[in-house]
Amino acid sequence: MTAVWEVCVLGPVEIAVGGRRAPLPGPRAARVLATLALAGGTPVGVPRLVDCVWGERPPRTAAAQLQTVVWRLRGAFADAGLPAGVLARRTTGYLLVEGAHTTDVAGFRQDVRLARVELARGQVDLAADTLRSALARWRGPALLGIEDGPLVAAAQRLEEERQRAHEQRLGLDVARGRHHGANAELRELVELFPLRESLYRTLALALYRSGRQGDALGVLRQARERLRDQLGMDPGRDTVAVEQAILRQDVALSTSGGTSELRLIERALEG
Secondary structure, X not given: OOOOEEEEOOOXXXXXXOOEEEOOOOHHHHHHHHHHHHOOOOOEOHHHHHHHHHOOOOOOOHHHHHHHHHHHHHHHHHHOOOOOOOEEEEOOEEEEXXXXXXXXXXXXXXXXXXXXXXXXXXXXHHHHHHHHHHHHOOOOOOOEOOOOOOHHHHHHHHHHHHHHHHHHHHHHHHHOOOHHHHXXXXXXXXXXXXXXXXXXXXXXXXXXXXXXXXXXXXXXXXXXXXXXXXXXXXXOHHHHHHHHHHHOOOHHHHOOOOHHHHHHHHHHXXX
């Protein structure tokens, strides 16, 4: 019986067999493996793989060298106890055979989707725990060690997914009355993503619930200034509604799991 194995891209690119990390035969093999894993079972053509390994100026022998990289990668699979054929060749390119492996990114995305379903059912605590499990799959920055070529854009997209899930988890913490512990993390995210309005709303709510109405309004003023300066636009209706509710000290804002607050968080989960 073949051990369960996983391709890991949420951190250094690795394969894990039965929970044990197996070494890869060099950085080129890591790039090929990452490209195939992110393709989700769709064959990847040789030109695309060459681009991901060597960039815009590949050597004239790139296609032949790619065959060597694939051969060494298959050898690493064999050394890890995996069966032949998990890395297959098709007419249109190479692929990792679906059903023979999992990926940490697929597990992460599945958890995020599950959290959305749980929240829609009103299971706020369960949704927060599911998002925490999703984030625990990360072992560092996505595709760690790959610093150039097309995979950099893929890594950036994965990091955006990670930060959105982080924001969603913090939003649910605030909804559950755990606002004190969320303040610092929310401030860090605001600085990382200074144009994401939902972060300002959640931070403002966390500060308001911590008895810091002035600071909460200051955060929303900062959001308005940044949006106007950098995008030439005013905050959206949701942000204005939160600001007005804080100004009038709406009792609903002081109630964990308030209907209006959960609606905002639900919209964030849908985004």
